[in-house]
Amino acid sequence: MPDIVVAEALTKTFGTLRAVDEVSFTVRRGEIFGFLGPNGAGKTTTINLLTTLMKPTSGRGMVAGFDVQREPQKVRERIGVLFQDLTLDRELTGWENLWIHGLIYGVPRGILKNRIRELLAFVELEDWAGSQVKKYSGGMQRRLQIAAALLHRPEILFLDEPTLGLDPQTRAHIWDYILSLQRNEKVTVFLTTHYMDEAERLCHRTAIIDHGRIIALGSPEELKRALGSEVVYVQLASKSLQETGRMAESLKACGEFSRVHVVRPGEISVSASRAPEAIPKIFEKAEDLTVKIREVTYHMPTLEDVFLHLTGRKLRDEEVSGMEAVRIRHRWR
Amino acid sequence: MVNPASAAYVMWYRQVKRFIRTRSRLVGAILQPIFWMIFLGLGFTSALKGAPVFGGIDYLTFFTPGVVVMAVFFTAFFSGISVIWDREFGFLKEILVAPASRTATIAGRILGDVTISMLQGVIVLTIAFLMVPNLRLLGVPLVLVAVFFTALQFTGLGIALASKLKSFEGFQLVNMLIAMPIFFLSGAFYPVNALPAPASIIAYLNPLVYGVDLSRTALTGAGFLPLTSAFAALAASSLFLLVVAVWGFKKATAE
Ligand SMILES: Nc1ncnc2c1ncn2[C@@H]1O[C@H](COP(=O)(O)OP(=O)(O)OP(=O)(O)O)[C@@H](O)[C@H]1O
Ligand SMILES: [Mg+2]
Numbered sequence: 076m077p078d079i080v081v082a083e084a085l086t087k088t089f090g091t092l093r094a095v096d097e098v099s100f101t102v103r104r105g106e107i108f109g110f111l112g113p114n115g116a117g118k119t120t121t122i123n124l125l126t127t128l129m130k131p132t133s134g135r136g137m138v139a140g141f142d143v144q145r146e147p148q149k150v151r152e153r154i155g156v157l158f159q160d161l162t163l164d165r166e167l168t169g170w171e172n173l174w175i176h177g178l179i180y181g182v183p184r185g186i187l188k189n190r191i192r193e194l195l196a197f198v199e200l201e202d203w204a205g206s207q208v209k210k211y212s213g214g215m216q217r218r219l220q221i222a223a224a225l226l227h228r229p230e231i232l233f234l235d236e237p238t239l240g241l242d243p244q245t246r247a248h249i250w251d252y253i254l255s256l257q258r259n260e261k262v263t264v265f266l267t268t269h270y271m272d273e274a275e276r277l278c279h280r281t282a283i284i285d286h287g288r289i290i291a292l293g294s295p296e297e298l299k300r301a302l303g304s305e306v307v308y309v310q311l312a313s314k315s316l317q318e319t320g321r322m323a324e325s326l327k328a329c330g331e332f333s334r335v336h337v338v339r340p341g342e343i344s345v346s347a348s349r350a351p352e353a354i355p356k357i358f359e360k361a362e363d364l365t366v367k368i369r370e371v372t373y374h375m376p377t378l379e380d381v382f383l384h385l386t387g388r389k390l391r392d393e394e395v396s397g398m399e400a401v402r403i404r405h406r407w408r
Numbered sequence: 409m410v411n412p413a414s415a416a417y418v419m420w421y422r423q424v425k426r427f428i429r430t431r432s433r434l435v436g437a438i439l440q441p442i443f444w445m446i447f448l449g450l451g452f453t454s455a456l457k458g459a460p461v462f463g464g465i466d467y468l469t470f471f472t473p474g475v476v477v478m479a480v481f482f483t484a485f486f487s488g489i490s491v492i493w494d495r496e497f498g499f500l501k502e503i504l505v506a507p508a509s510r511t512a513t514i515a516g517r518i519l520g521d522v523t524i525s526m527l528q529g530v531i532v533l534t535i536a537f538l539m540v541p542n543l544r545l546l547g548v549p550l551v552l553v554a555v556f557f558t559a560l561q562f563t564g565l566g567i568a569l570a571s572k573l574k575s576f577e578g579f580q581l582v583n584m585l586i587a588m589p590i591f592f593l594s595g596a597f598y599p600v601n602a603l604p605a606p607a608s609i610i611a612y613l614n615p616l617v618y619g620v621d622l623s624r625t626a627l628t629g630a631g632f633l634p635l636t637s638a639f640a641a642l643a644a645s646s647l648f649l650l651v652v653a654v655w656g657f658k659k660a661t662a663e
Binding site: 129148154160161162165167174175184223 | 409410411414415417418419421422425426429430497498499501502503504505506507508513661
């Protein structure tokens with residue numbers, strides 16, 4: 076069966092910024108495909124290109140067999156989009172929003188009422204159908220938006236950060252929706268996220284994107300396997316950058332570890348095939364250098380580790396989260 | 409395939425629903441023209457001790473037809489330009505990725521804005537007849553024609569400008585540089601044909617002048633343009649602004 080999304084060297088520049096930089100990938104029919112990347116990586120821009128909202132600077136995008144630039148109308152007839160930002164009319168009620176959406180997305184009027192009722196039940200908003208959207212909570216607005224995206228039974232659903240800014244319970248709820256859609260309705264899902272747990276739990280395949288470029292692509296398992304089987308996390312007693320650097324150099328030099336990264340001053344991440352054997356070696360090295368270790372932990376690699384090892388940065392830095400909270404509030408206002 | 413009539417209908421429905429839903433807009437629609445008529449119209453009339461002014465009628469009677477058309481102008485222009493708000497609050501994206509034809513959705517939206525602007529016009533006209541004794545009832549159909557074209561062209565102008573403006577920063581500028589001159593040079597307050605050369609030329613380029621003059625002729629007989637030329641100018645500028653609006657909206661992207 077042909078791939079439902081094909082991107083070939085897709086590029087979008089804003090002035091001198093290459094927001095999406097020669098991105099190539101394919102999405103198979105029926106799978107959940109994830110775009111994982113930090114803020115500003117180019118995830119939303121990629122969705123805008125594939126959903127005909129923006130024209131690519133160069134490269135080609137095909138969705139459901141149609142070129143996004145040459146036959147945008149054909150593409151629009153086959154997709155559903157959940158935008159990162161709120162796109163509902165806040166002055167209108169939930170019901171009115173879905174009614175409008177249904178008619179501009181071509182749902183026949185005869186079946187629209189039933190369809191709306193079904194979907195309101197699906198996202199558990201029946202009791203709120205008659206209230207203005209501005210009275211909804213963030214999670215309720217997100218669910219209504221999901222209902223709108225599903226209303227016209229698209230072949231492929233683009234979900235831009237479907238759980239951004241939601242509490243853990245609502246996030247889990249939305250994950251269930253997405254999984255049941257893919258299983259029961261055979262909808263292909265393309266989603267973006269900067270939550271690695273979301274990518275791990277939901278996606279059959281994930282592309283990791285940073286600075287507009289895809290830096291890794293595969294199933295979460297494949298991506299993690301490439302790292303080695305375990306990740307050892309070393310915290311030094313001192314936060315001296317110099318000391319951390321010396322320690323990292325000596326770990327690299329001993330040749331036992333496939334990857335060694337300074338996460339931040341005082342913290343080093345090391346990938347190893349067997350942690351219980353690696354840890355004593357790490358202590359030995361520290362002793363040689365008279366570096367004091369505060370704590371050593373190890374875990375199975377996560378996509379977070381994959382990102383760290385590919386870019387030398389963390390996907391979501393704790394320092395960023397304060398700023399991010401502000402951004403989320405701004406978007407949901 | 410999306411039925412263009414359904415898409416147009418539902419955009420009309422949205423504009424009308426929003427207008428009815430927002431109580432402050434309805435209340436404003438009724439109070440604002442009453443204030444104009446009392447504070448400006450009656451104010452000048454009593455300051456002039458009811459003496460006849462332009463065209464041999466008292467100031468309130470002269471001013472009132474202009475109030476009707478100005479109210480329609482403001483409602484239409486700001487409804488049209490609210491496409492900026494739809495861009496800012498995201499609703500526009502929903503329309504831009506919809507498979508419905510853009511011509512159908514924008515046509516529906518324009519019709520919705522025209523409907524609420526005309527509703528506004530009818531409300532003000534009713535108030536005018538209750539407050540001002542000397543208006544001609546027979547002129548009403550012609551006033552409705554003026555109101556319709558005024559609504560159409562300023563919705564068009566609003567949408568055309570909104571398709572160019574990327575955020576509401578430009579909005580203040582549009583208000584100052586476009587809405588205010590159109591408003592003050594509309595001929596509602598004083599006859600613009602008597603203005604000195606540069607101002608009167610600008611006035612003739614102002615599409616609002618023709619709507620005001622047409623309804624003044626209809627309600628009082630004191631307009632300065634022949635009916636046919638006022639009508640022709642209205643129809644021509646409406647057509648032009650509509651084409652610009654639809655063209656601008658069809659080319660809109662999310663950038
Ligand atoms: N319309 C635009 N004009 C100029 N620059 C833009 C525009 N849209 C996006 N950018 C820039 O392109 C880059 C990629 O943005 P994009 O929104 O695609 O990132 P993202 O991966 O979705 O990030 P986030 O997690 O914050 O949503 C950013 O540096 C952003 O500032
Ligand atoms: Mg984004």
